[in-house]
Amino acid sequence: MTSKTAKAADLILWDQPDEFTKFSRPSMNVFDQWESFVRLDDVHCASCANTVRSALSVLNGVDSVDVNVGSRQARVVWRNQQTKPSVWLSALENVGFPARPLGQVQSIAGEKSASKAALWRAGIALLCMMQVMMYAWAEYVADPADLPADQIQLLRWAQLIISLPVLFFCCQPFFKGALRDLRDFRIGMDVPVAIGMLVSFAVSATGTLLPTGVFGSEVYFDSFTMFVSFLLIGRWLEQNLRANTTEAMISALDRLPENALKLLPDGSTVRIRTADLKLGDLICVGPGDMIQADGTIVQGRTTVDEALLTGESYPIPKEAGATVIAGSANLSGMIAVQIERLGLETRLGQIEQLVREVANSKPRLAQMADQVAKPFLVIVILLAITAAGWWWSESPAKALMAAVAVLVVTCPCALSLSVPMAGLATAGTLIKQGVLIRNFDSLERLAKVDTFLFDKTGTLTEDDYVLAQVVTFRINQFEAYAWAAQLAKNSLHPLSRAIVSAAELRLASSQLNGVFAPPVLEFVEWEEIAGRGIRAVYLDADAQPIELKLGSQKFCRGNELKGLGEVDSASIRAENSPRVKVFLADVTGVIATFSFDEKIRPDAKQTVNRLDQLDLQVRIVSGDLIANVQHLAAALGVKDSIAECHPEAKLSVIRHLQNEGRRVAMVGDGVNDSPVLAQADVSISFSNAAPIARASADLVLTGQRLAPIVQAVIQSRRMIRIMIQNLTWAFVYNLVCVPLAFIGLLPAWAAGLGMAFSSILVVANSWRLTRI
Amino acid sequence: MDILFLLIPLSVVIALFIVAGFWWAVDRNQFVNLDEEGQRIVDED
Secondary structure (H helix, E strand, O other), X not given: OOHHHHHHHHHHHHHOHHHHOOOEEEOOOOOOEEEEEEEEOOOOOHHHHHHHHHHHHOOOOEEEEEEEOOOOEEEEEEEOOOOOHHHHHHHHHHOOOOXXXXXXXXXXXXXXXXXXXXXXXXXXXXXXXXXXXXXXXXXXXXXXXXXXXXXXXXXHHHHHHHHHHHHHHHOHHHHHHHHHHHHOOOOOOHHHHHHHHHHHHHHHHHHHHOOOOXXXXXXXXHHHHHHHHHHHHHHHHHHHHHHHHHHHHHHOOOOOOOEEEEEOOOOOEEEEEHHHOOOOOEEEEOOOOEOOOEEEEEEOOEEEEOXXXXXXXXXXXXXXXXXXXXXXEEOOOOEEEEEEEOHHHOHHHHHHHXXXXXXXXXXXXXXXXXXXXXXXXXXXXXXHHHHHHHHHOOOHHHHHHHHHHHHHHOOHHHHHHHHHHHHHHHHHHHHHOOEEEOOHHHHHHHHHOOEEEEOHHHHHEEEEEEEEEEEEOOOOHHHHHHHHHHHHOOOOOHHHHHHHHHHHHHHHHHHHOOOOOOOXXXXXXXXXXXXXXXXXXXXXXXXXXEEEEEEOOOHHHHHOOOOOOHHHHHHHHHXXXXXXXXXXXXXXXXXXXXXXXXXEOOOHHHHHHHHHHOOOEEEEEOOOOHHHHHHHHHHHOOOEEEOOOOHHHHHHHHHHHHHOOOOEEEEEOOHHHHHHHHHOOEEEEEOOOOHHHHHHOOEEEOOOOOOHHHHHHHHHHHHHHHHHHHHHHHHHHHHHHHHHHHHOOOOHHHHHHHHXXXXXXXXXXXXXXXXX | OXXXXXXXXXXXXXXXXXXXXXXXXXXXXXXXOHHHHHHHOOOOO
């Protein structure tokens, strides 16, 4: 088998669902569509990315391709019926960009080996450069008559031989890249540089071998090796910084232990691989170990540290019945955990998916920069040719070296690389502080936001309510609890959950005393209407449909206080406290009210203050009653608030603000908010919010605090500033240096130094974003 | 100065050996974790 068919046979292995699910996940919207993540080691500029994209988009069954140059990763969206991984993986091979499926461990190992190769090349180039300089020095300092001709030749030969490793090993990436680009008729970043390298070596070689030839007798081996060294140092630093940001991002989440202690039915334990765990297994986690999966504690009590996910490092006590998450550290006691979610399904896994998605998306500024980079490179080559033509009459060697200087000094990498780097660095920093972003556009929009809208329930207040009081009319307390709990059982709303848990407590004790047996209602209809309540119908003993409603006062209004005595209505109206109230009603009217106390998040006031200081207008928009909302607004120091807002009303508030030219960020939580979140310029939600809201939000808070929002705003503004700084530098630098090179004032080594310095500067500037 | 005709080619050969030595070291991952190597002495294992 030739190596090609061997490779093809390898790739076919990825077509098995068991295999491709290791680096792919099914798409959320479309049936049979998959998203795969692969690593492309050889992509390092915009035109490489273009080559990859065009190679794959022509394939039948590939829906889209996203390539991120900064992280060297690609996301391929494809249909299982129409194509297979082996098809597009071999297409990538054929076009010169072999791809490696991105499993969890591979991404980090890949970065490390690329970093190693870059170091090797830079090191050898430096060594050779120093040696060449040593030999060249003699000719520099000698008077014309000092050195006999044969010694000059000897020294030049020495330079040539030492430059050979540089040409053949160190320059390889540039030549490979250039060849690839030219094969596809593209001018990539490597083409000018590769031409420069070849030309300068050729001129120097002919100067040594044919001193009387047309190219004169000057040699430039020292310039050649020097600029190659500088370029390679620049590349190595870039590589390291890139590895650091993506590694920080992914490995922060990638530290699950390889093995776990499985608890067998007979009480003994066996050590198995974490990968072999199944749902429902019991695992034993001792103090000091990391928990391998999401699950519930069935035995034991302990404290855990969930800092990996929430950014808050304090011990959280957990007892039997409490849930724990994969990636948290077990601190004090031994526990047995029943596994509920594994691998990609765990919160850790979900967050990691989001992180991968981010690593593959591209800031809009970067796309703009790519567009400029393409014609820019063509112009550079034309300028180089012009420079050569300009100086040819004076001295062909000088002409060629001027051309080399032009080719080498330009730094399109500042355009194509710096912006994605800045984005990645920001995303990585934000993740450590507890904010996940979906894509970079949302960060760019966040930087321009001037208004912040907060939902109340579950956002400014914590998810939990405590049932404070139950007032009933015409039924007794137990019936109220029982019916309300049955209605609320399937709802995720925080109030429903509070009712259910309070009811469980209350009814459990009554059941033990034999006082009351809660009826089990079988609902023939059950619906939850966002923002209003739950409506259900059950059949009573005579098979008559009985409708029950549990919800806001307006919702139950249809069943308004009909038939209630004066006393009862008065007592309802008197209950005008700022508590949240939920009403239980049947056809005769309201039969019970439940009053709740809600908890305000501890850092809500501080967050509002800091947003204020950042010149952001803060408002509360809530579906709750005016009294409650005003109470909260006063407590937090928010001047504007809108209450009793249905989701449609919230939508129109946002639209109205946007029509005024404002940029709106919405912080929300819960089923109510998802269309509203989509309308806002930037949407933020908590990660344990109802699943729909989480899926639409641009930014997801992994912890329980609001403060990271402020950080996100600050960082996004910094990111834009730094991206603009980088682009400005790129333009100014090229504008100044290219004419200098054209005129011949820039020797080749200075050109190399300039290019390396420029790309290092830009990358280091982006690195500032990793510091808070 | 005829000795130069020996010394210079000799130095070229030595330089090439050094280059090969550096490549060997990088290939064996000796430059990967510069901080960890110092730590290794203090580790329990």
